[in-house]
Amino acid sequence: MRLTRNAELFTLLAFCHAVYAALYTDSDHLPATIFDFVIVGGGTAGCVVASRLMENPDVSVLVVEAGISNNGILGIQIPFLASQNLGNASFLWNFVTAPQPGLDNRTVSYARGRILGGSSSVNYLVYTRGAGQEYDKWAEITGDQGWSWDNLSKYYLKSSRLVPPADHHNTTGQVEPSAHGFGPVEVSVSGFPTEIDGRVVNTSKIPGSEFPFNADLNFGDYLGVSYLQATVGRGQRSSAATAYLDPVLSRKNLHVLINNTVTRLISSGSSYGKPSFKAAEFAPDASGAGLPLSAGLVLTLQPAKRGYIGTPQILMLSGVGDREVLTAAGIKPVVDLPDVGQHLRDQPRVENYWTVASNMTSDTISRNPDIFNADHTLWKKNHSGQFAASTANTTGFFRIPNDDPIWNNVSDPELDPNIAHFELIFDDGFSPTVDPLPPTGNYLSINTVLVSPTSVGSVRLASSDPFASPLINPGFLTTEFDNFALLAATKAARRFVEARFWEGFIIERFGSMGSAESDEEILAAIRQAVVTIYHAACTARMLPANASWGVVDLQLRAKGVSGLRVVDASVMPVIPAEHPVAAVYVVAERAADLIKGSWS
Template identity: 30%
Template sequence: MAASSERSSYDYIIVGGGIAGCVLASRLHEKLPAVSILLLEAGKEAIGHPLTNAPLACFGIHHSDLDWDFSTVPQPHLNNRICYQAAAKALGGGSSINYATWLRGPKVDYDRWAKLVGDDRWSYDKLLPYFEKVGHTNGNDGVIKTRSTSASHDDRKYPLREIVRKAWESAGLQYNPTPNDGDPRGITELVENWLEGQRQFAHRLYNLDGVDVLTEAAAARILISAEKRAEGVQLLDGRTFHAHKEVIASSGAFNTPKLLLLSGIGPKEELQKHGIQQLVDAPEVGRNFHDHPAVALIWKLKDENLRLPMSAIGTNPAFGLGLPADWVVFSGMDKDLISAALAKDGLAASDEEYLLDGSNCYTETLNVYAPAGAVHAGMDIPFDGLHISTPVLGMLPTSRGSITLSSSDPTAAPQIDPNYFATELDRVMMRNGVKKALQAFEEWADLNVTEVPPEGYPALSVKSTDEEIDARVRRVANTFFHPAGSCAMGKAVDADLRVCGVDGLRVVDASVLPTPIAAHYQYCIYTLAERAADCIVQG
């Protein structure tokens, strides 16, 4: 999978060898075997890297050589904190560094996507064949093999499993056995795409034989002709490659808008700030950025008999098959709370109609038998089996941020502004999710836990005020690594993923998502890339 040193032109050049880029390159070669394809990846091969060998190693990938290790600008609604932003810098992209959780998301979110762009090809029902082609829960007939926690091994039984389930039932949630069938609401079992405790790398599952692949080949800009056509790509080292048919940007929600802006495709005022000549007026490039914020609640068990012995992870092979977790909870929200927040935000009537839909999943709460999220919250919590966590995610954020340039230097990091919690609805959504977790964990007596606050903050309980919860959110909230929307379909690209105002240029990655999906995005992005291949082949 190495590109010829003598070849300088191809039919298709794909910039970014992450999940989307690998799937797209593989499918284009399969469907159009006569065409030539170059796949460029700024990172290196991750197979065999010590941090990609086992599920628990994924926590060590943050800030490593496989991570772009970005940061946000100060966030005004989070005490002006600068927040960490992870992004894969490796062939295989997210499949090389993610936590391998497998959640498709609700039908209602995909249907809204289709409605926003005026094209039902992006609706849930029309995407369903692609979802099924990619993978099934507890199934072997898709490209990706997935398993729920309990189905992965008979001995993978965490001590708190039934207690945590009953805790959530006491808070009014019901068990949902089919979270990946379009309605994940309720208590669902974690589904993962670890396979016997090993990663399933996108560039291994999707055959790249016949595709020229260059790793450690970062792009500096896309070459645009006077006729506003993408003609090729220039790398940081000065090498250029020409594209006869198309250039496809698949560099992710951070680096794709950065690449377009560096290439003179974007809003004039943004380009002028950095002395870049505007070649294509594209005011929506870098706008509409959204992300799933998370607030990790840390709990300490009082009963030593309920702890997950850390030694068991090493001695019991079943505990090495995935993350130390088993339940995921998707929650709705009271319509009165939503209406009151919407009134303060003054959103459009169409947004109000969508956000009041009773089938929405507003928050997701993971139940992890380790202090997940503590490090990113700046809390020093021991990995001792007695400290567990419930990260609460805001799944339908209405806040919108931006990805812009920090410099005209292509080696400089983009300027990332998620604008977390800028709307009342986002604040109410997270507050409501935290309250549900507090209710579940404090009303079930057998759980017998205490909430562990950051230094200088009171422990939270069902008696905590809204102000105390909001203060905690401002102190610890961070990303859950689902950046999207910065080259949104219906704004920066059309429904065929073509960049508006440029011929021969498409975007295929999470940056095209026009609206948040209550999912973990790898499943969505595999499906997006499968669909995109057909868009390209069908013209």
């Protein structure tokens, strides 16, 4: 099918939700051949931009998504089941990394959402905006104050709002309402308490604790222990799909095509002396012929593999990337842009386990079908109970102390005292990553996450086949700092549970991480335990004006190209030391304003 009009292409690495009459699986059934905006891939950013552009009733919007609809999938809607989503092959791209030298040449599962809603439909629900200094760093790198926190804070307020927890308990002291906005994404603290919540919080309130309590991690200063805030409203997941698109699906100017993958962009002529992309090919599967699709003023492109993987892949398949690499892959270079797919940053995580003197942890639910089904039935009845809460109720962001021996070996890559080095996530039960749930016992898991990694990786083409998996190399633990920082995080987790509030509850450390004693043993165990927390970014970085590096300019327009913008986590110049979904919402909200300005 061909949709015609002069086009500006613009990529979004995100995902989108659509049901009812606006949803199509066959392009022949689309009601028109011309759209003002075509958004290929409905993800976190894609849903935001589509919704905001549709605020003008005089424009038409088409969203093209490679994945299936998320409508009616309880595993996505139920917060407690979030950790199981990344094991469901029915709505994932089941990628695997290249062997990682920093992990003893292990490969790591790198699944990505292939479903409407994308990462916001399958992530772990944690919502953190981070410190304002994170965004100020973007402004400093790019030389554009439009990316500073003072100018982006309005988009944070515009994208989300605080709502009551599922059990409607009094949240005084657990959250600060003034830190929150008025946007469509619903955010709440847990609606189901666990037996470790009080122990975690009381440990942080010990006078002089190295793990101080923080009343609200979204108030600007996010260091310390806080009640975890999750994208949960009324006991169910709040995603970019449910928040941004569901309310406008009845509008006549929105159409959503699912189960169709964009295979490449098509360059046709030039504009302002640059190659102009006015069309894209898409197909329902690898056996289908690539059908040409032309867009209106803006074509947003997102092959539903999350921006930091899908964006560089589709750019390279379209001839935008390193000339030598493209030629070797049998692709005719259109624009020589060596930074495409480079500078990948991701946050490695490691689980630390303890056996506990309890029979009330979530392990009981995981093993006992009767209890699982009872909780499932309760959630379906009124969206309450344990299934209405995410898998963790508390978390904490910390810096490595200035007197830690780590600094004898490496220098601090993050000198701003307001930005964290690592995160501890407290889970009342066994959180399986490398190791499966043991057949017996009850457990405490503390997830240690390196949120300020210095290791750098890449995304490259494996072949010119658009349905072939790209070569993904996160470069995990290839710097001294990253190794020593995860070592410091592991020791911090161990010190945390030495507080008196854990006496009689903690029995002993468990597993290969638990049995490691010396620094060398812990580092060896870490190399065997690292997995991703699915927070990769920076593969299509914003560049300063007139810089020789980078992929997009300060308006998110692809460098050296006419008619193409990128809006997703890949454009971040550095990875934020937080869970990045809130930052993606912020980027997308600003991008929508930039696009509206260009349209007018």
